[in-house]
Amino acid sequence: MSKADIGIIGLAVMGENLVMNMESKGFTVAVYNRTVSRVTDFVEGRAKGKNIIGAQSLPEFVSLLKKPRKVLLMVKAGQPVDDFINLLLPLLEKGDIIMDGGNSHYPDTTRRVSFVESRGLYYIGTGVSGGEEGALKGPSIMPGGSPVAWAHVKPILQSIAAQVDGQPCCDWVGEGGAGHFVKMVHNGIEYGDMQLISEVYQIMRDVLKMTPDEMAEIFAQWNKGELESYLIEITADILTMKDEDGSPLIDKILDAAGQKGTGKWTAQNALDEGVPLTLITEAVFARALSSNKDGRVEASKVLTYTGDEKMPDKATLIDQLRQALYAAKIVSYTQGYMLMRSAAKTFNWNLNYGGIAMMWRGGCIIRSVFLGKIKDAFDKNPALENLMLDDYFANEITKAQQAWRVVCATAAMQGIPAPAMSSALSFFDGIRTARLSANMLQAQRDYFGAHTYERVDKPRGQFFHTNWTGEGGDTASTIYHV
Numbered sequence: 001m002s003k004a005d006i007g008i009i010g011l012a013v014m015g016e017n018l019v020m021n022m023e024s025k026g027f028t029v030a031v032y033n034r035t036v037s038r039v040t041d042f043v044e045g046r047a048k049g050k051n052i053i054g055a056q057s058l059p060e061f062v063s064l065l066k067k068p069r070k071v072l073l074m075v076k077a078g079q080p081v082d083d084f085i086n087l088l089l090p091l092l093e094k095g096d097i098i099m100d101g102g103n104s105h106y107p108d109t110t111r112r113v114s115f116v117e118s119r120g121l122y123y124i125g126t127g128v129s130g131g132e133e134g135a136l137k138g139p140s141i142m143p144g145g146s147p148v149a150w151a152h153v154k155p156i157l158q159s160i161a162a163q164v165d166g167q168p169c170c171d172w173v174g175e176g177g178a179g180h181f182v183k184m185v186h187n188g189i190e191y192g193d194m195q196l197i198s199e200v201y202q203i204m205r206d207v208l209k210m211t212p213d214e215m216a217e218i219f220a221q222w223n224k225g226e227l228e229s230y231l232i233e234i235t236a237d238i239l240t241m242k243d244e245d246g247s248p249l250i251d252k253i254l255d256a257a258g259q260k261g262t263g264k265w266t267a268q269n270a271l272d273e274g275v276p277l278t279l280i281t282e283a284v285f286a287r288a289l290s291s292n293k294d295g296r297v298e299a300s301k302v303l304t305y306t307g308d309e310k311m312p313d314k315a316t317l318i319d320q321l322r323q324a325l326y327a328a329k330i331v332s333y334t335q336g337y338m339l340m341r342s343a344a345k346t347f348n349w350n351l352n353y354g355g356i357a358m359m360w361r362g363g364c365i366i367r368s369v370f371l372g373k374i375k376d377a378f379d380k381n382p383a384l385e386n387l388m389l390d391d392y393f394a395n396e397i398t399k400a401q402q403a404w405r406v407v408c409a410t411a412a413m414q415g416i417p418a419p420a421m422s423s424a425l426s427f428f429d430g431i432r433t434a435r436l437s438a439n440m441l442q443a444q445r446d447y448f449g450a451h452t453y454e455r456v457d458k459p460r461g462q463f464f465h466t467n468w469t470g471e472g473g474d475t476a477s478t479i480y481h482v
Helices: 012-025 036-044 058-063 079-089 108-120 131-136 148-159 178-206 213-223 230-242 264-271 278-291 291-298 315-347 353-359 370-380 390-413 420-429 438-449
Strands: 008-011 029-032 052-054 070-075 098-102 124-130 140-145
Touching: 008 012, 008 058, 012 029, 012 131, 012 148, 029 036, 029 058, 036 052, 052 315, 058 079, 070 148, 079 098, 079 108, 079 291, 098 108, 098 148, 098 230, 108 140, 108 178, 124 131, 124 148, 124 178, 140 148, 140 178, 140 353, 148 178, 178 213, 178 230, 178 315, 178 390, 178 420, 213 230, 213 315, 264 278, 264 315, 278 291, 278 315, 278 420, 315 353, 315 370, 315 390, 315 420, 353 370, 370 390, 390 420
Parallel strands: 008 029, 008 070, 029 052, 070 098, 098 124
Antiparallel strands: 124 140
């Protein structure tokens, strides 16, 4: 029997589809699942007649692989990954490669890279985005970990990835947990994009009183312009779907959002890095607020709306919504790239920011034509710190600024929550303001805690303390954080 080019452990939907994808590209794949009956069902069913070899045990699975052995784990993130690593290590040899294609937290991947390398093997943690369809037809793949391993898995991963303009949406990201970090940021941006679209939908529904079919037509039109993207496309599809009784299915879906944790991780890391990831964090909080359905229903009986119910012009507001959505989207990616750049400094990663945009252009959930503009921006200036300072994005956000303000004001006056859209505008206003109110914060901190402050008429790095009450003396705190 010929040996397999790669082995996959975990035959849930994503695992199965990746197996089928690999086999369709000419690779022989060995498969194993903790519940071995799934292996038999898969090999004798969907995979029958394919170059797919089932294993009934881990030792048999390892014996089926070509050297250096390449094992891709498609199991639940967390302890199951560590469990399989520990089960595999005694069966593998030096130079073999273990990969994790799940949504693992990047610190776990960093730890696992060190552990596996200490045993003489190599480890890759790779983000895989695109859902079930992407796994089968071509996902976005973001690998990082042991650099030596990349040459061995590159032909497989790049061949199964989505292709845009002849280029695979897969390339090496960096060492340690860099691959899973970039996937985490991808998912955070995904949270932001989805929340922004949902806020626009609610304004259309509750302010403009549009039907789902009317909204679907607008989103379909938007998908032909600068907002063209997978999420805009599926929003139009969702709005046209009818329930069994012929009514819009969207109106039957409970307004309580779930989440698996990657958006929360992104927000938590932003706090650790001191990066103002306001839009994505608001998107995470919006899901948390939505989950309290019973509490919101009770509050709606007490906390009534007393704003301005004047109906805005429908056609005008629809176009303003389009512009505001694009402007806020620019902010979302700006913040995501700021976080990646900060983390790259912290962990000494050499991230290719334009290349990351290209990896996201196809296969993944946030794929859009917009990403080509990000690639252009970093091609022009690889050291770009703020995406909004690129000529294209600066011009686009300036053009949309008035409409964006009108949308946020309209939402506020109509009593419609728009946390992501509004926080994006506040970030824009904050980042473009040369003199903020933080001087008052520093005065307050020095007043009650002697935390010191800098002065505008003195060089940066010199710190001062004022005895505000006449009782504090000259003693100042030695702790100061910018």
